[in-house]
Amino acid sequence: MFYNVDLDSRLMLGTAQYPSPEVLRAAIAASGAGVITVSLRREGREGADFRAILAESGARILPNTAGCHTVREAVTTAQMAREVFGTAWIKLEVIGHADTLQPDPFALVEAARILSADGFEVFPYTTEDLIVGERLIEAGCRVLMPWGAPIGSGQGLRNRAGLASMRAHFPDVPLVVDAGIGTPSQAMAAMEMGFDAVLLNTAVAMARDPVAMARAFGQAVAAGRIACQAGLMPQREMAVASTPVFGMAELV
């Protein structure tokens, strides 16, 4: 549950960098994404067409503050997005570093506190740092979005151990791996680890065939979720024969 909303699909899809609006429309449909994230800047640029694509998708809209570098910028962008999209959901990005596009944890927590107090339901894009996660929860966030890897890098789950300890530390908080996912298998791995959803953009938008890639990600996220719920077998140090020896033919 993400702020009391249950989603059919646990794939959250970004809407930037697609070769054309038609490809974007088809990719959203093929992915079956439950949530579409959209930047206010893009909505301002592309207007009615883009809005129609979002509306016909049937997915929930998660506006984001992509490109914001300060608390003030992020809070103002979120407030404008609430007006434009008519939702209290906001994916909060406050970028702290130009090369890594790493979140600024201090500004992030401050902006999350201001927005939560103002009635927003905040999805903060953060690192896997547990203390920052704690502070975000204290600030009012009921979802956390740790990065897989830097935005647009396609490096996948770069700090698997850190992500696993975040999952263990916040067993009851919905956690969404956001950014840096390059392949469907990486998205599936995140779901197998028990993450509640995955958010990605570049890997689909920049694929040679974005529509087919969107479908692949939709299926991978669904499969990872089923596998997690089915219970993965533990890894073992040694071989354990999988074929029973009872009833084997005796050769004399």
Ligand SMILES: CC(=O)[C@@H](O)[C@H](O)COP(=O)(O)O
């Ligand atoms: C669209 C959006 O919200 C991005 O900021 C997001 O973090 C996706 O990252 P990738 O493009 O690496 O999938």
